[in-house]
Amino acid sequence: MTEPVSWRADGVPQSARFDDIYHTETGALAQSRHVFLGGCDLPEAWANRPQWLILETGFGLGLSFLTTWQAWRDDPERPRLLHFVSIEAHPVGADDLMRGAAAYPELVGLAEALAAQWHGLLPGFHRLAFDEGRVLLTLCVGDVQPMLRAQRFEADSIFLDGFSPQCNPDMWSPETLKAVSRFARVGTGIATWTIARAVRDALAQNGFKVEKRQGLPPKRDCLRGVFAPEWTVRRRGALPERIDMPGHCAVIGAGLAGAAVAASLSRRGWRVTVLDAADHAAAGASALPVGMLAPHVSPDDALLSRLTRAGVRATWTELARLLEHGTDWAATGVLERRSDGDVRVPAGWQADGPNESFPADATSLRHARAAWVRPRALVGAWLREPGIDVRHGAQVSRLERAGAGWRLVDAAGAMLLDADRVVIAGGIGSATLATALPLQPVRGQVEWGHAASGLAALPATPTNGDGHLIARVPDTNGSALWLTGATFDRDSTDLGPREADTGVNRVRLARLHPEAAAALATAFEGGRTHTWVGVRCASADRRPLVGPLDETALPGVWVSTAMGSRGLTFAALCAELLAAHWHGEPLPLPTTLSRSLDTRRL
Numbered sequence: 001m002t003e004p005v006s007w008r009a010d011g012v013p014q015s016a017r018f019d020d021i022y023h024t025e026t027g028a029l030a031q032s033r034h035v036f037l038g039g040c041d042l043p044e045a046w047a048n049r050p051q052w053l054i055l056e057t058g059f060g061l062g063l064s065f066l067t068t069w070q071a072w073r074d075d076p077e078r079p080r081l082l083h084f085v086s087i088e089a090h091p092v093g094a095d096d097l098m099r100g101a102a103a104y105p106e107l108v109g110l111a112e113a114l115a116a117q118w119h120g121l122l123p124g125f126h127r128l129a130f131d132e133g134r135v136l137l138t139l140c141v142g143d144v145q146p147m148l149r150a151q152r153f154e155a156d157s158i159f160l161d162g163f164s165p166q167c168n169p170d171m172w173s174p175e176t177l178k179a180v181s182r183f184a185r186v187g188t189g190i191a192t193w194t195i196a197r198a199v200r201d202a203l204a205q206n207g208f209k210v211e212k213r214q215g216l217p218p219k220r221d222c223l224r225g226v227f228a229p230e231w232t233v234r235r236r237g238a239l240p241e242r243i244d245m246p247g248h249c250a251v252i253g254a255g256l257a258g259a260a261v262a263a264s265l266s267r268r269g270w271r272v273t274v275l276d277a278a279d280h281a282a283a284g285a286s287a288l289p290v291g292m293l294a295p296h297v298s299p300d301d302a303l304l305s306r307l308t309r310a311g312v313r314a315t316w317t318e319l320a321r322l323l324e325h326g327t328d329w330a331a332t333g334v335l336e337r338r339s340d341g342d343v344r345v346p347a348g349w350q351a352d353g354p355n356e357s358f359p360a361d362a363t364s365l366r367h368a369r370a371a372w373v374r375p376r377a378l379v380g381a382w383l384r385e386p387g388i389d390v391r392h393g394a395q396v397s398r399l400e401r402a403g404a405g406w407r408l409v410d411a412a413g414a415m416l417l418d419a420d421r422v423v424i425a426g427g428i429g430s431a432t433l434a435t436a437l438p439l440q441p442v443r444g445q446v447e448w449g450h451a452a453s454g455l456a457a458l459p460a461t462p463t464n465g466d467g468h469l470i471a472r473v474p475d476t477n478g479s480a481l482w483l484t485g486a487t488f489d490r491d492s493t494d495l496g497p498r499e500a501d502t503g504v505n506r507v508r509l510a511r512l513h514p515e516a517a518a519a520l521a522t523a524f525e526g527g528r529t530h531t532w533v534g535v536r537c538a539s540a541d542r543r544p545l546v547g548p549l550d551e552t553a554l555p556g557v558w559v560s561t562a563m564g565s566r567g568l569t570f571a572a573l574c575a576e577l578l579a580a581h582w583h584g585e586p587l588p589l590p591t592t593l594s595r596s597l598d599t600r601r602l
Contacts, residue, residue: 002091003091013100018168019167020164024219035216039189040159045156046078047075050079050081050245052082052156054082055159059087059091063104065137066107069110072135080268081136082136083586084135087140087147098111119369120313122309125589127313127314129317132321153584153587155185157189158184159192165198172196181207187228190210190225190227193222210224243584247271247405248271248405250419251265251274251425252275252430253426253427254392255426257425257427257571259382260574260575261423261560261575263383265575267579268579269387274389277394277395278393279392284534285536290373290483291373293312293370294370297345297346297357299345303543307573310573310589312370314573314576314588315568316371318572329377335364336366339465343364394416395410397411399422424558437561437562438540442537443487443488443490444533445486445489446484447485447532448530451523455472458519465511466512467486467512484505485508486505486565487501495533537561539602540602543597545597545598547600574597577597
């Protein structure tokens with residue numbers, strides 16, 4: 001449930017939970033500019049930097065984020081990437097976000113973009129992306145100390161913006177401020193509206209030099225500071241890498257995984273060359289005519305459920321940004337039929353309206369935040385991002401050291417490319433170079449065709465369960481494309497169609513949607529269907545692999561692969577996770593979830 005906000009007669013929002021106001025009568029915009037931006041010397045401090053990382057405690061109505069975003073937009077010397085990480089235990093509703101911004105015309109458009117992504121805010125991390133993926137908000141929903149433990153990066157600025165220490169003492173406790181100090185590097189600025197002695201003392205004890213400065217009426221003072229400890233700071237474990245001068249990266253593979261990595265790195269200033277053995281992009285498992293984007297749901301909100309939820313959000317943002325709705329993808333939702341009858345969802349999941357998954361009937365779940373997608377369209381859009389060069393017919397057989405970087409060589413020993421770093425993202429083809437990883441081929445066969453008549457029997461909403469059915473996908477000839485399947489044949493790389501597998505897919509379709517099976521029977525029997533076969537790449541534990549291949553023997557060589565049958569779900573998320581590791585950025589997932597995808601888990 002979203003947090004209710006009480007709006008006083010003078011327009012000031014108030015929290016009943018904490019019996020405190022969200023901002024003073026002077027207004028949130030003025031407070032954010034004076035206290036937080038001014039207290040951290042922004043926007044001057046971020047001028048011409050490749051990225052700027054901000055940590056905030058207390059998202060509230062989001063007005064400090066919106067004000068910072070607007071300042072970034074208005075600054076011709078802005079950093080290439082703005083990361084804003086905010087912790088909020090009790091998110092308000094989208095309507096209150098909009099009402100909070102309504103008094104400030106310069107923020108209304110930004111607030112509308114924020115509200116459009118303001119959905120499904122269960123406990124955990126939620127990555128929201130704006131302005132072509134160059135403004136990234138990581139909203140950490142939960143109590144402040146667990147959320148601080150679940151994230152790790154070096155912040156450039158810190159905003160302390162919770163309710164008052166008297167009303168919300170946990171947000172300002174010595175333990176919380178000590179945890180905040182772990183995000184600081186020498187020179188990190190910190191700002192807050194409170195000058196409470198206990199807060200000043202705790203910040204000083206943790207290495208911040210703070211000073212009072214003139215406040216914004218009705219407050220006489222506010223606080224600013226800088227992290228400048230008089231002792232040598234020793235962190236537990238190595239700090240994340242932070243590349244400030246991107247170079248040239250070679251990405252092996254032009255499918256969903258490789259294209260997503262190329263796009264994420266190009267946004268961070270890398271020059272990217274994508275090498276693919278085929279004569280066109282999305283030639284392997286990513287060549288599926290149409291695919292399904294839907295979360296996995298379990299009553300206990302298990303690991304795969306949390307991962308797929310984050311993955312669907314990451315992909316959804318890219319679909320809305322890059323593709324034409326109704327042609328390349330459609331937000332149709334997905335109906336999931338469960339043969340075991342278990343349609344339970346995590347507590348509170350249904351409570352927030354149409355943006356969640358919820359029981360549709362006694363045996364089905366409805367995922368409103370789900371879609372059908374043409375994978376090739378998404379791959380093509382990613383590969384057209386600035387700074388990306390694609391070379392087809394380039395089969396990489398081995399990697400050789402070339403100074404501090406790598407030389408990519410084909411089977412004849414000819415050099416294909418020199419690069420500073422390499423990402424192997426070629427699906428099952430990754431096994432040629434990533435021999436140390438337990439990669440398993442999984443053959444899959446689907447049946448598809450076009451329906452010019454009989455559409456009434458085909459569902460408008462994609463359906464999955466034991467197999468899946470996607471229908472009524474608009475095609476260029478005016479008919480509707482449909483697709484059903486798929487089989488799972490482990491340890492097989494056979495790309496030939498199998499009549500027996502066609503029979504398996506028809507039996508599954510009959511169980512999944514009897515009316516559609518009956519309507520398509522004449523197409524199957526009359527030979528008016530097509531068979532598509534692809535080979536997926538899976539890991540031993542059926543989770544993607546993102547991370548270094550061998551840090552000692554192959555420094556600078558990473559992989560993003562093993563996405564199984566969930567390439568649409570995981571490609572964008574894994575690419576952003578890889579880029580975050582390289583650039584010392586806030587992670588799009590809590591550390592425990594990011595480790596569950598890391599190559600080093602094996």
